[in-house]
Amino acid sequence: xxxxxxxxxxxxxxxxxxxxxxxxxxxxxxxxxxxxxxxxxxxxxxxxxxxxxxxxxxxxxxxxxxxxxxxxxxxxxxxxxxxxxxxxxxxxxxxxxxxxxxxxxxxxxxxxxxxxxxxxxxxxxxxxxxxxxxxxxxxxxxxxxxxxxxxxxxxxxxxxxxxxxxxxxxxxxxxxxxxxxxxxxxxxxxxxxxxxxxxxxxxxxxxxxxxxxxxxxxxxxxxxxxxxxxxxxxxxxxxxxxxxxxxxxxxxxx
Amino acid sequence: xxxxxxxxxxxxxxxxxxxxxxxxxxxxxxxxxxxxxxxxxxxxxxxxxxxxxxxxxxxxxxxxxxxxxxxxxxxxxxxxxxxxxxxxxxxxxxxxxxxxxxxxxxxxxxxxxxxxxxxxxxxxxxxxxxxxxxxxxxxxxxxxxxxxxxxxxxxxxxxxxxxxxxxxxxxxxxxxxxxxxxxxxxxxxxxxxxxxxxxxxxxxxxxxxxxxxxxxxxxxxxxxxxxxxxxxxxxxxxxxxxxxxxxxxxxxxxxxxxxxxxxxxxxxxxxxxxxxxxxxxxxxxxxxxxxxxxxxxxxxxxxxxxxxxxxxxxxxxxxxxxxxxxxxxxxxxxxxxxxxxxxxxxxxxxxxxxxxxxxxxx
Numbered sequence: 001x002x003x004x005x006x007x008x009x010x011x012x013x014x015x016x017x018x019x020x021x022x023x024x025x026x027x028x029x030x031x032x033x034x035x036x037x038x039x040x041x042x043x044x045x046x047x048x049x050x051x052x053x054x055x056x057x058x059x060x061x062x063x064x065x066x067x068x069x070x071x072x073x074x075x076x077x078x079x080x081x082x083x084x085x086x087x088x089x090x091x092x093x094x095x096x097x098x099x100x101x102x103x104x105x106x107x108x109x110x111x112x113x114x115x116x117x118x119x120x121x122x123x124x125x126x127x128x129x130x131x132x133x134x135x136x137x138x139x140x141x142x143x144x145x146x147x148x149x150x151x152x153x154x155x156x157x158x159x160x161x162x163x164x165x166x167x168x169x170x171x172x173x174x175x176x177x178x179x180x181x182x183x184x185x186x187x188x189x190x191x192x193x194x195x196x197x198x199x200x201x202x203x204x205x206x207x208x209x210x211x212x213x214x215x216x217x218x219x220x221x222x223x224x225x226x227x228x229x230x231x232x233x234x235x236x237x238x239x240x241x242x243x244x245x246x247x248x249x250x251x252x253x254x
Numbered sequence: 255x256x257x258x259x260x261x262x263x264x265x266x267x268x269x270x271x272x273x274x275x276x277x278x279x280x281x282x283x284x285x286x287x288x289x290x291x292x293x294x295x296x297x298x299x300x301x302x303x304x305x306x307x308x309x310x311x312x313x314x315x316x317x318x319x320x321x322x323x324x325x326x327x328x329x330x331x332x333x334x335x336x337x338x339x340x341x342x343x344x345x346x347x348x349x350x351x352x353x354x355x356x357x358x359x360x361x362x363x364x365x366x367x368x369x370x371x372x373x374x375x376x377x378x379x380x381x382x383x384x385x386x387x388x389x390x391x392x393x394x395x396x397x398x399x400x401x402x403x404x405x406x407x408x409x410x411x412x413x414x415x416x417x418x419x420x421x422x423x424x425x426x427x428x429x430x431x432x433x434x435x436x437x438x439x440x441x442x443x444x445x446x447x448x449x450x451x452x453x454x455x456x457x458x459x460x461x462x463x464x465x466x467x468x469x470x471x472x473x474x475x476x477x478x479x480x481x482x483x484x485x486x487x488x489x490x491x492x493x494x495x496x497x498x499x500x501x502x503x504x505x506x507x508x509x510x511x512x513x514x515x516x517x518x519x520x521x522x523x524x525x526x527x528x529x530x531x532x533x534x535x536x537x538x539x540x541x542x543x544x545x546x547x548x549x550x551x552x553x554x555x556x557x558x559x560x561x562x563x564x565x566x567x568x569x570x571x572x573x574x575x576x577x578x579x580x581x582x583x584x585x586x587x588x589x590x591x592x593x594x595x596x597x598x599x600x601x602x603x604x605x606x607x608x609x610x611x612x613x614x615x616x
Contacts, residue, residue: 050489051488052485052488052489071488071493072488072489073488073491073492073493073494076488076489076490076491077491081489081490082489084485084486084489088482088483088485088486089482089483089486090478090479090481090482090483090486090487091481091482091483092478092481092482092546093475093478093479093482097475097478100475101475101476101479101487101490101492102490103472104472104475104476104490104491104492105490105491107472108472109471109472109473110473111468111473111500111504114467114468114471114472114473114474115464115465115467115468115471116464116467117467117471121471121472124472125471125472128472164490168490168491
């Protein structure tokens with residue numbers, strides 16, 4: 001059984017068919033990339049899987065159980081975490097506090113317990129803080145813990161988003177263009193981090209335009225164009241695929 | 255309580271005690287009356303600060319929740335049980351020992367519902383109303399949420415103003431004192447002035463401790479994340495709809511409790527407490543305090559309400575709060591009591607001192 005199973009997922013915005021009948025699956029602990037020209041429907045696909053948008057039709061299964069149609073906070077509890085193409089860190093909160101939000105689904109304290117600061121709440125809070133700090137150190141940004149998250153340089157903000165997503169202890173992580181807007185060194189750092197994430201037993205689904213990154217890290221690639229899947233396979237095969245070359249480079253150059 | 259809370263709480267407590275000692279020594283204890291009232295209004299403002307400043311959800315209807323607290327206890331505790339002894343519900347209340355006997359301003363004995371019961375009823379009622387109206391209106395964002403809460407505030411005001419049970423334009427007066435434990439009582443008797451000041455101050459300090467604890471905790475972070483990015487909060491597993499509803503109810507309950515206590519302290523309540531301008535002034539004070547700043551809100555809440563209640567703004571009261579809101583929104587969206595303003599103030603002071611020195615040397 002495949003870990004993530006996407007079956008015939010579709011969604012339109014008015015007359016625009018953003019995602020049409022897309023199906024694919026991801027094996028446990030694999031890195032799968034989704035590529036395609038701008039407007040191919042990659043981010044919409046992520047939004048459909050993570051529940052940010054309900055699908056018009058189609059199904060999504062995680063370890064065989066359906067998650068389509070669930071609200072995003074319930075899907076997060078099923079072990080799916082994500083980052084955003086246009087970084088969405090929480091403003092007016094420190095780097096550490098941003099990552100601590102990632103521990104939300106792994107902790108329990110409610111309003112009353114928090115206001116009264118009960119002993120078990122204090123213990124839980126300590127656990128949240130320590131785990132979050134460990135993740136920051138793992139990703140090499142422990143020294144930024146007390147900085148305001150949204151005031152960091154772009155590349156660092158990406159890493160904080162990674163840390164926040166990791167803090168949920170996900171089984172599957174969705175990375176939406178993790179290297180967008182980053183320089184070559186930062187991209188190399190991101191590539192390293194993705195490999196690190198995989199070594200922790202996490203399955204990775206990544207949207208990316210940086211082809212050298214995609215070809216380096218992914219086990220398999222799905223190519224989308226105008227909302228449809230046009231190819232799927234190992235990086236080497238995708239590089240030789242005529243349809244993919246036509247979509248990317250245009251008819252005359254193929 | 256954490257070390258970061260000890261210092262401001264200690265300073266605040268010291269200020270509270272020092273003020274009382276000075277005022278009593280100067281034989282000016284009547285100042286405490288308005289300060290007590292300011293403390294209760296500040297409790298409303300603290301709750302609103304968590305809702306607006308931290309969770310990012312505006313409410314222009316909090317005067318309504320305050321009024322619900324005040325009117326509920328006013329209606330329930332001014333109802334003369336002795337006059338309806340045959341009523342089965344009254345029999346039940348008396349049978350359960352939920353009644354109490356007070357001596358009113360004319361020395362007559364009245365038998366009425368215990369304010370403890372009306373406090374519980376008021377809190378439950380307000381929480382239920384906030385919950386029920388919160389479900390639909392918290393789906394709205396920004397201006398639309400402001401309009402919806404404004405509408406709710408107007409509705410409550412009109413109901414209060416037009417209902418005989420609520421005394422219409424006259425409101426309800428002659429409330430009995432709210433006797434707490436150990437001989438303490440919330441009431442308007444001049445002899446109770448000092449203890450009422452401390453009761454209000456205690457509630458205010460307790461409120462600020464509870465809420466600062468909340469802000470720096472799992473649910474507190476969840477609330478702040480909604481303000482930062484609702485979409486990302488959801489993706490991290492925060493049930494944003496439920497958290498928004500919870501904080502709305504919590505802030506309504508703070509307003510309600512303030513309403514119950516202040517109404518017993520004043521001995522009555524009128525429809526002006528439910529007026530929209532009341533809600534606007536609460537929002538203005540939260541904004542001056544720095545939105546996401548409980549201590550700023552507390553200080554500005556006490557100071558501005560005190561000035562207003564002592565009549566320093568005269569008949570320009572509403573004008574003043576309206577102007578404060580506009581000026582803050584235009585020029586200081588981060589509020590007045592923020593570090594940067596203190597730094598500017600310090601810099602200016604240093605510059606003036608330097609200039610004076612330079613002038614002397616010439």
